[in-house]
Amino acid sequence: MIIFGTRSVTSTPExxxxxxxxCRSAQTFKLKRVRNFFTLYFIPLIPLQKLGEYVHCEGCQGDFVVDVLNFDPNMVTDRAHEAFATALRRISASVLSKTQATGRDQIAQAVAVYRYHANDGIDEDELRDSLAQVxxxxxxxxxxxxxxxNLTDPAKEIIIRLAYxxxxxxxxxxxxxxxxxAEMAMALGMTPAHFRGVIAGD
Structure with a gap:
């Protein structure tokens, strides 16, 4: 009597x-591939259709879609930094616009405040460009x-101190x-006590 059939077999090609x-960190992985095989006497002999692939993390033992291998955390960090810097510039320009502090000396002071808190270069012309857009x-x-x-508490405090x-x-x-x-602090998830402490310089 000949016994044949099919069964799925999982391999690790990579x-x-x-x-x-x-894990939110670099870990080793195994790429798992599941494929149907023709079996003879329960022994897989002939590979048939591929059923799927997934990524197995050896750190947390979690399984993920293969696209996770294309994720670059550095790109996310760069985008987050860029978004933060853009928000700071717009806030600085918006506050100047609201207070009508747009004279040459006032813009120079605003640039100094921005550089102190943002740890990022900006010049007076760039701030004027932002002023024209707000x-x-x-x-x-x-x-x-x-x-x-997306922001840590220190980053939120920088925003509030810069505006203030x-x-x-x-x-x-x-x-x-x-x-x-104060409403901006609330939108950032800061409590009233936290906001008052930042304003007071605590």
Whole structure:
């Protein structure tokens, strides 16, 4: 009596290193390939159709789609940094616009404040370009929409200090501007106590 049939067989055609989204770090992986085989007396002999592939992390033992191998955490970091810097520039320009502190000396002071907090180069011409693009009537909170989950507490504090100190360039903060900065802090997920502490320099 001849016994034949089919069965799936899992092989490991590739091993390497990848960034595991569960471990949030570089880990070794096994690329697992599942294929049907024709069997004779339960022994797989002839490969048939491929059923699928997946990536197995040897760190957390999790399984992922193959596209996870294309993920580059450095690209995400670069994009996040760029988005943060862009938000800071727009906030700086927006505060200047709201306070009408657009004179040469005031812009120079704003550049100094920006460089101190952002640790990023910007010159007066670039800040003027940003000034030309902002709407003075747009709430400050709009500039941080959707950023709450992507920022650390120190990054949130930088945003608030930058806005607050830029606002002081024109003199005492108006009640409206103070409220807008407070609402921006709320949009960033900061508590009122945290916000007041940042403003006080604690």
């Amino acid at each position: 091993r390497g290193e990848f960034f595991c989204p569960n 709407n003075s009537h747009e709430p400050l909170a709009n500039h941080v929409a959707g950023m709450d989950g 100190e830029t606002g002081l360039i024109a003199g005492d903060l108006s009640e409206d501007l103070y409220q807008q900065i």
